[in-house]
Amino acid sequence: MKSRTHQVATDVWRFVRPLQTRDKPAKLPPDGPNLYTKPDAPFVGCKLCTGWKTWKCIVGMTSTIRSHLRSAHREEYERVCREENLKYSGDPPYSTSPSVPITSVTMHPSPYLSRPPYPGPYSYPHPSAVALPPPQHQPLPLYGEPPRKGTASDVWRFLRPLETREKPEDWTPPAEEQILSKKPEAPFVGCKLYLNGVSGNASTA
Known part of the structure; x- marks a missing residue:
């Protein structure tokens, strides 16, 4: 069974505040408690914006709000998603251990690699299989959406x-x-x- 953080758009509701109107007040309202489910309010506003950004709180708006968070507040958005293990648009849960992306394998003059990239003490890939781009015939998912x-x-x-x-x-x-x-x-x-x-x-x- 999936945990609560992977059943709803926690990566969206965490960054918004419930609103009763879209009219901008003279002073920004307090952030209030963090939300992890869709609030019972007609509108929501972005907590990370220093200005005033609001949306209707209706079904289907999570993708629009998520796109705003990624484009306008990407660093803060991804940091909180990692720290709180939020849904993050259906991606696998973040690991708390540091990871280094493998982009290529360094080739050495010797016929063997200094460190095998695959399990096994004598398992080495053929050079043609290293850092290959994805085949053109395989469809790639839309950006940010599985x-x-x-x-x-x-x-x-x-x-x-x-x-x-x-x-x-x-x-x-x-x-x-x-x-x-x-x-x-x-x-x-x-x-x-x-x-x-x-x-x-x-x-x-």
């Missing part, structure tokens, strides 16, 4: 639900949008990445 089997989450996250395919004359992309993880309850969807608002039928997407 691949999810059985769903088209890699498609829905880039779409927005629409009630019509007709583009309003004064339409502009909204500043913040919900990130979808499954097929929405809408007749049409539109591409978030296309500024001109391309749309399609949600039943065939």
Whole structure:
């Protein structure tokens, strides 16, 4: 059974405070106790921001908040995730022991390596097997998001639900949008990445 820290987005809720409004106060409210589950509040705000950054506290917003933490507060975010063994977007738990990444193996003039990189006293890799890049035919996961089997989450996250395919004359992309993880309850969807608002039928997407 997974521990509590790996069942919910603890790496997101740990860094936000519950809010009743998105209006910026004259003075920042106190951080309050650390959260590890979704709060019962209409909005949340970033505790690490010196300014005022808020989001709606709804299902599907954790990916947006996590992206903000990684881009704006990456060093502090990753440090706390390591120290408190938080979920960190589904990655394996951090180890408290220091580790050194292996990027390559130093070759020596002798036919043997000074330290075998694999278990066994006489086990040495062929030079062609050292520090090879991943094969081009193997799909790599999206940055920061593990691949999810059985769903088209890699498609829905880039779409927005629409009630019509007709583009309003004064339409502009909204500043913040919900990130979808499954097929929405809408007749049409539109591409978030296309500024001109391309749309399609949600039943065939």
